[in-house]
Amino acid sequence: MSNTLPTLAVLGGTGHEGSGIAFRAALAGCKVVVGSRAAARAAARAAELNAQAGSNHVSGAGLIEAAQQAQVVVLAVPYAAQVATAEQVRPALEGKVLIDVTVPLKPPKVSLVQLPPEGSCVKALQDRLGTGVRVVSAFQNVSAHALMNPNKPVDCDVLVCADDPEAKTIVRDLVTKMGLVAIDAGPLANSVVSETLTSVLIHLNKTYKVPASGIRISGLR
Numbered sequence: 001m002s003n004t005l006p007t008l009a010v011l012g013g014t015g016h017e018g019s020g021i022a023f024r025a026a027l028a029g030c031k032v033v034v035g036s037r038a039a040a041r042a043a044a045r046a047a048e049l050n051a052q053a054g055s056n057h058v059s060g061a062g063l064i065e066a067a068q069q070a071q072v073v074v075l076a077v078p079y080a081a082q083v084a085t086a087e088q089v090r091p092a093l094e095g096k097v098l099i100d101v102t103v104p105l106k107p108p109k110v111s112l113v114q115l116p117p118e119g120s121c122v123k124a125l126q127d128r129l130g131t132g133v134r135v136v137s138a139f140q141n142v143s144a145h146a147l148m149n150p151n152k153p154v155d156c157d158v159l160v161c162a163d164d165p166e167a168k169t170i171v172r173d174l175v176t177k178m179g180l181v182a183i184d185a186g187p188l189a190n191s192v193v194s195e196t197l198t199s200v201l202i203h204l205n206k207t208y209k210v211p212a213s214g215i216r217i218s219g220l221r
């Protein structure tokens with residue numbers, strides 16, 4: 001595992017999942033830049049995250065500035081904004097690892113799997129951005145609620161899918177340093193499994209009246 005921590009930009013870091021990832025990364029000692037369509041909103045969220053994490057590792061910026069400042073970029077916006085947000089920052093992503101956490105949910109029926117015609121939306125984003133951006137799929141099955149709870153370790157595994165082996169290793173290292181278990185789940189096309197599982201987890205949360213169900217892979221340890 002690498003000893004160095006990358007600077008992380010979290011586009012959509014003002015929201016639920018992005019804040020949770022920023023929070024755990026800050027706790028791990030990463031420098032984090034929250035990216036938002038409104039730089040002031042990003043700065044305000046960064047201040048809250050620093051207060052919660054007891055750190056000064058988090059700052060805020062506009063989307064492009066955030067991506068420019070980072071070595072690894074996280075895309076954590078709703079599915080409807082996934083492609084437009086990635087394309088807006090595309091020049092700042094060249095050669096970088098992009099962790100896409102997007103799930104192709106179509107509200108209001110979010111507990112029903114409704115894949116787009118192309119299948120995995122993360123694989124579709126890689127095809128759209130080209131191989132100059134090293135897209136990695138992760139975190140689709142980790143709830144924001146679990147990430148933001150400072151009193152509990154996150155009790156679930158993170159499926160990590162990528163076509164670029166080095167990019168996958170960088171993300172698995174990062175996930176591990178954030179205190180979660182990273183599982184190599186194969187090529188980016190396998191992200192379709194993570195993306196569909198999320199609706200099942202949302203269904204479980206409703207059915208069993210729990211805030212944050214997750215997954216554990218057995219037989220590996």
Ligand SMILES: NC(=O)c1ccc[n+]([C@@H]2O[C@H](COP(=O)([O-])OP(=O)(O)OC[C@H]3O[C@@H](n4cnc5c(N)ncnc54)[C@H](OP(=O)(O)O)[C@@H]3O)[C@@H](O)[C@H]2O)c1
Pocket residue numbers: 011012013014015016017018035036037038041042075076077078079080081085101102103104105139140141142143144145198
């Ligand atoms: N919530 C979870 O537990 C969870 C778990 C796993 C995966 N995910 C996935 O993570 C992604 C983010 O989910 P979330 O629950 O964090 O979403 P969210 O809180 O609704 O939104 C995240 C951020 O995206 C930006 N955004 C919202 N609407 C937008 C639009 N129309 N165009 C551009 N930017 C927009 C906003 O940032 P600014 O307004 O500051 O720009 C917002 O704070 C989704 O793809 C979701 O499926 C979520």
